[in-house]
Amino acid sequence: xxxxxxxxxxxxxxxxxxxxxxxxxxxxxxxxxxxxxxxxxxxxxxxxxxxxxxxxxxxxxxxxxxxxxxxxxxxxxxxxxxxxxxxxxxxxxxxxxxxxxxxxxxxxxxxxxxxxxxxxxxxxxxxxxxxxxxxxxxxxxxxxxxxxxxxxxxxxxxxxxxxxxxxxxxxxxxxxxxxxxxxxxxxxxxxxxxxxxxxxxxxxxxxxxxxxxxxxxxxxxxxxxxxxxxxxxxxxxxxxxxxxxxxxxxxxxxxxxxxxxxxxxxxxxxxxxxxxxxxxxxxxxxxxxxxxxxxxxxxxxxxxxxxxxxxxxxxxxxxxxxxxxxxxxxx
Numbered sequence: 001x002x003x004x005x006x007x008x009x010x011x012x013x014x015x016x017x018x019x020x021x022x023x024x025x026x027x028x029x030x031x032x033x034x035x036x037x038x039x040x041x042x043x044x045x046x047x048x049x050x051x052x053x054x055x056x057x058x059x060x061x062x063x064x065x066x067x068x069x070x071x072x073x074x075x076x077x078x079x080x081x082x083x084x085x086x087x088x089x090x091x092x093x094x095x096x097x098x099x100x101x102x103x104x105x106x107x108x109x110x111x112x113x114x115x116x117x118x119x120x121x122x123x124x125x126x127x128x129x130x131x132x133x134x135x136x137x138x139x140x141x142x143x144x145x146x147x148x149x150x151x152x153x154x155x156x157x158x159x160x161x162x163x164x165x166x167x168x169x170x171x172x173x174x175x176x177x178x179x180x181x182x183x184x185x186x187x188x189x190x191x192x193x194x195x196x197x198x199x200x201x202x203x204x205x206x207x208x209x210x211x212x213x214x215x216x217x218x219x220x221x222x223x224x225x226x227x228x229x230x231x232x233x234x235x236x237x238x239x240x241x242x243x244x245x246x247x248x249x250x251x252x253x254x255x256x257x258x259x260x261x262x263x264x265x266x267x268x269x270x271x272x273x274x275x276x277x278x279x280x281x282x283x284x285x286x287x288x289x290x291x292x293x294x295x296x297x298x299x300x301x302x303x304x305x306x307x308x309x310x311x312x313x314x315x316x317x318x319x320x321x322x323x324x325x326x327x328x329x330x331x
Contacts, residue, residue: 005148006078006104007176007212010194013229014044015222015250016178016214018240019051019082019152022288026071027274032243033075036250038051044223044235045250047079049070051109054085054094055120068283078104081151084112086132087123088139095143105175106144108136110153111186124184127157128169137172143267148175152216152238155196156183163200170207177204178238181217192217195301198232214238216262222252247296260300264327267296268320275316286314293319 017024017032029047030160045268056062056197072079079280081103085091094105110133115235119125126133134221140149151174155162160183169177179200181192197215220227225237243249247266248258271289290311297307306326313319 003177004104004146006208007148007150009080010046010212011044012212013226013237014045014046014212015225016236016238017048017243017250018238019048019049019107019164021238022284023244023291024048024050025284025288026068026073026277027275028219028279028292029076029079030073031247031270032250032275033073035247036225037075039190043250046104047076048107048238049079049081049291051084051112052094054083054091055087057094058090058096064099068278068281070098070103072103072314080105080107082107082109082152083140083158084109084117084122086136088125088132088135091136092139092143095140095147095149096145097143099143099145102203103147105148105150106140106177107150107152107178109175110151110169111178111180111184113187113204114156118184124154124157125145127154127161127165127184130165134168134172137174139167141173143259150174150176150178152178152180154180154182154184155193155200158182158185160196162196166200166203167207170204170209174211174216176212178214178216181215182280194228194232197234198227201233201235208228211286212236221255222249245292245298261327263296264323266294268323270296271316271319271323279316286316289316289319 050069052066056066070081081098083094098106109123110126118121150167179197181194181196194215201213204213212235214236215228215232217240219237219239219242229237247256248255274289279286293307293310297303310319311321
């Protein structure tokens with residue numbers, strides 16, 4: 001029984017920050033919340049954590065090592081914790097733990113194509129095992145202590161399987177459904193086919209269930225998100241790669257209108273938060289931060305040279321020093 005289903009209170013359309021490993025950590029989300037999810041922004045935005053292993057949360061060492069994934073701040077709410085796994089007992093235990101941390105919802109990853117995840121029978125592997133997928137959902141609901149449980153998945157494993165896979169999910173009491181508009185086999189090698197999202201939305205409506213459908217795949221900006229919602233009939237859109245280097249994404253502000261100085265100032269802020277929340281506690285290493293350099297630092301004369309300098313740094317302090325000097329030298 002869902003006690004507090006925030007999905008029912010969300011104004012449509014709404015927008016979601018996709019769960020991306022070593023990207024959507026607490027530092028990245030802090031930036032997204034400050035610059036794209038501020039009170040002046042009337043767009044409804046839901047954040048996801050990076051995905052976390054249910055099996056890992058079920059032992060003391062694993063919980064300690066994974067705890068940083070489940071950290072969040074109040075401005076990020078509503079926020080959903082995403083978990084993956086193929087063991088119903090561990091899924092129930094993990095969700096029971098998550099339910100005590102203040103999250104607004106729990107999401108089960110049934111779409112990750114990563115080989116190590118698929119080998120465990122988790123992520124997109126569950127598309128091939130609908131019965132186990134249903135047991136995993138049931139376990140998450142039991143452990144979730146009334147939190148709404150949603151699912152993020154793909155349209156099939158080796159081929160499109162919407163008509164068999166989606167009804168299996170709808171047979172359970174899920175509160176929302178995110179559909180990545182590609183199969184596992186396609187990875188991100190082909191353009192997302194949003195006609196698949198439309199078909200899923202139609203299936204959900206035909207089921208008579210009030211389950212929000214969230215489309216995912218190749219969303220360029222907020223205008224594109226709104227157009228896709230209108231054209232393909234989803235209730236919301238989830239954005240992944242489109243937010244790289246753009247914490248202003250959900251505000252609707254054009255990234256091309258952000259000055260170079262401001263981009264550099266925000267990157268400095270991002271690095272400092274990453275250092276404070278993750279580096280100094282040894283939860284992550286500095287190389288994780290480097291993937292953001294290319295996203296922030298591009299599109300102007302001298303960007304490549306500055307980026308190359310940043311890629312050679314080994315500490316947050318060094319990166320901040322270079323960025324501060326470069327910013328101050330701008331006319």
